[in-house]
Amino acid sequence: MAAKITKAAVIGSGVMGASIAAHLANVGIPSLLLDIVPASLTPEETAKGLTLEHPAVRNRLATGALSRLSKIKPAPLYDEAFVSRITPGNIEDDLHKIKDVDWVIEVVVENLQVKQELHRKIESHWKPGIIVTSNTSGISINAMVEGCGEEFKRHFLGTHFFNPPRYMKLMEIIPGETTDPAIVKQIAEFSEKTLGKGVVIAKDTPNFVANRIGTYGLLVTLQAMAAKGFTVDEVDAITGPALGRPRSATFRTLDLVGLDTFVHVANNVFEKVEEGDEKVVFEVPQVMKDMVSRGWIGEKSGQGFYKKVKGEKGSEILSLDLTTMEYVKSKKPASASLEAAKAAKGAKEKTKALLGAKDRYSELAWDILKKVLVYSAGKVGEIADSIHDIDRAMKWGFNWELGPFETWDAIGLVRTAERMESEGETLPDWVKEWIAAGNQSFYQKTNGTTFYLHKGQYTAIEQRPEIISLxxxxxxxxxxxxxxxxxxxxxxxxxxxxxxxxxxxxxxxxxxxxxxxxxxxxxxxxxxxxxxxxxxxxxxxxxxxxxxxxxxxxxxxxxxxxxxxxxxxxxxxxxxxxxxxxxxxxxxxxxxxxxxxxxxxxxxxxxxxxxxxxxxxxxxxxxxxxxxxxxxxxxxxxxxxxxxxxxxxxxxxxxxxxxxxxxxxxxxxxxxxxxxxxxxxxxxxxxxxxxxxxxxxxxxxxxxxxxxxxxxxxxxxxxxxxxxxxxxxxxxxxxxxxxxxxxxxxxxxxxxxxxxxxxxxxxxxxxxxxxxxxxxxxxxxxxxxxxxxxxxxxxxxx
Known part of the structure; x- marks a missing residue:
C-alpha cells in the first residue's frame, strides 16, 4: 500500500472530474486529468489543419476542461495559477501513466457498464499499492468491479465528493465487500486532513447516505405541497432557515442541483428498492418530469422552479405556479409560525417555534419533518452504521444545521414519537424500544463529552486530539x-x-x-x-x-x-x-x-x-x-x-x-x-x-x-x-x-x-x-x- 498520497490521476474531465482535480491542486497534489479521445474534429481544428491523431485533438476534452475552470462559479481553484499542477491527457495514450500515481479517481458518466469497462482498463495498467476509487452518487461499488482481480478489489472503494468539491465538506467513503480496511482508513485520513473533508463511511446501497435521505425529503415535500395546495414560495419559506436548513430551501436547491440530475438520483433508488411505500415516494412527480421535458431544469438552463427576468426596476425573480405551469411574481409569505421562527435564535429554537405556532405553515413543516425523521430512523444500519453518521452526512452534505436525530431531540423525542404513532406513522422497533427503556433523547452531553445512541446504549463520540472544541x-x-x-x-x-x-x-x-x-x-x-x-x-x-x-x-x-x-x-x-x-x-x-x-x-x-x-x-x-x-x-x-x-x-x-x-x-x-x-x-x-x-x-x-x-x-x-x-x-x-x-x-x-x-x-x-x-x-x-x-x-x- 502506498505510504502516502502525493500524486493522483482523475479519469473523466467533466465539471465534477475537473473540479476534483482542481481541489487536489489546491492542496498541493499534482494530478493527471484524462478523458476519451474525440471521434471527430471541431471546425476550429479543421481550419488549423489538425488531424484526429494530433495531440491537441486527442487531449482536447481534458485541455478544454482545464481552460474552463477559471469560468466556473464558485471558483474551483484557490488560485488560478494552481491549474499548472494538472496535466491533461487521454485514456488511450496516457492511461499507462497511472503506474506512477498513488490514487486513481474515476469520475465518468453514471453508467454501470461504462464504469465496469473502464475499471478493467485501469486494472490492466495498475500495480499493487495504487488506490482506485469511483466518484459515484449511487451506483453499486461492488458491481463496478465485477470480473476484476481480488487484489485490485482490495484496493478499490467509492469516494463520493459532493459538488462543488472545493466547498462541500462531506466525503462519503464506500468500501466494497473485499476492500482492505487499512486502505479505507488511509483514504479517510487523507480526505479529512489534506482535503479538508468531513468523512462518513457509507454502506453500498442506492444513493448512499446524504442523497438517500435528502432526495426522500425533497420528494415528500413535493407530495405534501401538492396535497395541501402550497406555492413554491411558501414551501421555500418553510423549509429554509425556519427549519434549520439553508436559504436555498427546497426549490432553490433543486434549481441549483439541476432537475435532470435530481431525477436521475431519484430514479436510481426507485429502480432498486422493492415495491412498497418507499418505492412510491421515489417515483418522480409528473410535474417534475414535465419540467425536464421542457428543458426547465434550473439555473443551468435559465429557469426551473424560479426564473430571473428583467423588469422596469431591474431584475426580478419569478416563481413557477405548478397548477398553471406559468411564472408569477415571487411573493414572500408571512405567518405567525414563520415570524416566530425568524425571531428565535438558533436552529433548535427556530424549529420548535415553527412547529409550535399551529397554523397551516407549521402543519406543513410537521408533515414533512415527521416523514423524514421516521425514514432516517428506518435506515440506521442499512445506509450507515449509526445515527451520528447520518446526522453528520446531512449537515455536511446538505448544509442542515441539525441532522435528523439532532432535530428529533430538539423538538422532543418522546412527545413527537407519540404524536407520529397517533397519526399513523410506523416507528422502527429500535426507536420504540429505546423510548420504552426510559430514554428521552438520542444524544446526551456530560462534562463536555457528547454521547449518542449506538447499538442500544449511549456511546461517546470519539475525542480526537486534532479536533479541539472551544x-x-x-x-x-x-x-x-x-x-x-x-x-x-x-x-x-x-x-x-x-x-x-x-x-x-x-x-x-x-x-x-x-x-x-x-x-x-x-x-x-x-x-x-x-x-x-x-x-x-x-x-x-x-x-x-x-x-x-x-x-x-x-x-x-x-x-x-x-x-x-x-x-x-x-x-x-x-x-x-x-x-x-x-x-x-x-x-x-x-x-x-x-x-x-x-x-x-x-x-x-x-x-x-x-x-x-x-x-x-x-x-x-x-x-x-x-x-x-x-x-x-x-x-x-x-x-x-x-x-x-x-x-x-x-x-x-x-x-x-x-x-x-x-x-x-x-x-x-x-x-x-x-x-x-x-x-x-x-x-x-x-x-x-x-x-x-x-x-x-x-x-x-x-x-x-x-x-x-x-x-x-x-x-x-x-x-x-x-x-x-x-x-x-x-x-x-x-x-x-x-x-x-x-x-x-x-x-x-x-x-x-x-x-x-x-x-x-x-x-x-x-x-x-x-x-x-x-x-x-x-x-x-x-x-x-x-x-x-x-x-x-x-x-x-x-
Missing amino acids: RNLKEQNKVVRSNSGASLIDVGDGVVCLEFHSPNNAIGADILTMIQQSVDEVRQNYDALIIANEGRHFCVGANLMLLLMEAQDGEWDEVDNIIHMFQQSMLKLKHFEKPVVAAPHSMTLGGGVEACMPADQIVAHAETYYGLVEVGVGLIPAGGGCKEIALRASLANPNPEVDLQPYINQMFMNVGTAKVSTSAEDARKLGYFRPHDRVVANQDHLVYEAKQSALALVRGGYQPAQQSKIRVIGADGKAVLKLGAQDMKYAGYISDHDLLIASKLAHVMAGGDLPAGTMVTEQYMLDLEREAFLSLCGEVKTQQRMQHMLAKGKALRN
Whole structure:
C-alpha cells in the first residue's frame, strides 16, 4: 500500500472530474486529468489543419476542461495559477501513466457498464499499492468491479465528493465487500486532513447516505405541497432557515442541483428498492418530469422552479405556479409560525417555534419533518452504521444545521414519537424500544463529552486530539477569563485561546479589554496565546454601530479613545514577549484583519476571505493595519536602495478598493500573508494546528518582535499613490468622496509628507492613522456610508 498520497490521476474531465482535480491542486497534489479521445474534429481544428491523431485533438476534452475552470462559479481553484499542477491527457495514450500515481479517481458518466469497462482498463495498467476509487452518487461499488482481480478489489472503494468539491465538506467513503480496511482508513485520513473533508463511511446501497435521505425529503415535500395546495414560495419559506436548513430551501436547491440530475438520483433508488411505500415516494412527480421535458431544469438552463427576468426596476425573480405551469411574481409569505421562527435564535429554537405556532405553515413543516425523521430512523444500519453518521452526512452534505436525530431531540423525542404513532406513522422497533427503556433523547452531553445512541446504549463520540472544541472546553470549566465579548480558554499544554463571541464577533471595548487582560494573564501563567473562535465568521470588523453613534453625537474624544485603545491593544499583541498565533476563518474583515496582523504567525483556514475593507464605510484602517503594511515593506527590504513603492502601490490598491481575498491562498497572493503563515484545509483542525504552531514557537526559543523603525516612501511616494487615485476618478471608477478617502489613505501609508526614506516609529504611523480616521468620521458622507452598511449590509457609493 502506498505510504502516502502525493500524486493522483482523475479519469473523466467533466465539471465534477475537473473540479476534483482542481481541489487536489489546491492542496498541493499534482494530478493527471484524462478523458476519451474525440471521434471527430471541431471546425476550429479543421481550419488549423489538425488531424484526429494530433495531440491537441486527442487531449482536447481534458485541455478544454482545464481552460474552463477559471469560468466556473464558485471558483474551483484557490488560485488560478494552481491549474499548472494538472496535466491533461487521454485514456488511450496516457492511461499507462497511472503506474506512477498513488490514487486513481474515476469520475465518468453514471453508467454501470461504462464504469465496469473502464475499471478493467485501469486494472490492466495498475500495480499493487495504487488506490482506485469511483466518484459515484449511487451506483453499486461492488458491481463496478465485477470480473476484476481480488487484489485490485482490495484496493478499490467509492469516494463520493459532493459538488462543488472545493466547498462541500462531506466525503462519503464506500468500501466494497473485499476492500482492505487499512486502505479505507488511509483514504479517510487523507480526505479529512489534506482535503479538508468531513468523512462518513457509507454502506453500498442506492444513493448512499446524504442523497438517500435528502432526495426522500425533497420528494415528500413535493407530495405534501401538492396535497395541501402550497406555492413554491411558501414551501421555500418553510423549509429554509425556519427549519434549520439553508436559504436555498427546497426549490432553490433543486434549481441549483439541476432537475435532470435530481431525477436521475431519484430514479436510481426507485429502480432498486422493492415495491412498497418507499418505492412510491421515489417515483418522480409528473410535474417534475414535465419540467425536464421542457428543458426547465434550473439555473443551468435559465429557469426551473424560479426564473430571473428583467423588469422596469431591474431584475426580478419569478416563481413557477405548478397548477398553471406559468411564472408569477415571487411573493414572500408571512405567518405567525414563520415570524416566530425568524425571531428565535438558533436552529433548535427556530424549529420548535415553527412547529409550535399551529397554523397551516407549521402543519406543513410537521408533515414533512415527521416523514423524514421516521425514514432516517428506518435506515440506521442499512445506509450507515449509526445515527451520528447520518446526522453528520446531512449537515455536511446538505448544509442542515441539525441532522435528523439532532432535530428529533430538539423538538422532543418522546412527545413527537407519540404524536407520529397517533397519526399513523410506523416507528422502527429500535426507536420504540429505546423510548420504552426510559430514554428521552438520542444524544446526551456530560462534562463536555457528547454521547449518542449506538447499538442500544449511549456511546461517546470519539475525542480526537486534532479536533479541539472551544464549546466543549467551556463546558469543562476551562475558561480563564471572560466578559460579554470574549473569553480566554485554556486549551492545554500551556496555551490559551482568545475567543471572540460578540454579535458577529465585532470588535468593541469588551474584546479590546479582554485582549489586554489576556496578555497580562499569559505573561504570568502561560506559554503562548492563540486567537481563534467557532463563530460563523472570524470577525467582520469593529463595532460600527457604536462608532456611528459616537460620531453622530460629536463625541470626538470618545471616538479617539476607542481608536487609541484598539491601536494599543494591537501593539501589546505585536510586542508581547510570548508567542501569539492567529487562526482566522471565513469572513475576516477590517478590524478582524488588524487583530491578526500583529500575530507572530497566522494559521488560516483555506476558506478565509480576508481584507481591509474600511473604505467601504468611508474610513481607513486605523487599528494598525496601515502601519503593519508599511512596517512589513520596510522589514522585508532593509537595503535602503530597494524601492518600496511597488509593494505599497499594491497594498494601497487592495485597501483602497476594499479588496477581499477569495481564499487564504489568495490572501497570500494579495500580500496579506507572509511566507511562514500557514493554511489548513479542515476548519475542524484549526484550533489544534494553531496550538501546534504556538508550541513550536515556544520550543524554538521564541524571541518577541522588537520595536522597529519604519522606512517610508514619504511625500514623493504619496504623490504617486494620489495620482493613481486621481486617474481612477477621471475614469469614473470612484466618486469625489472615494477620492478624499484615498487621499487620506495615501497620506498614512506613505508616512505623511516626510522625505522618502525617512525612518519613523510605529507610534508615528499609528498617530497618522488615528488622525485620518477621526477626520473621516466627521464627514457626512462617511456617516451616510456607515448608516447604509448597518441598515442594508452593503456599501453605499456616494
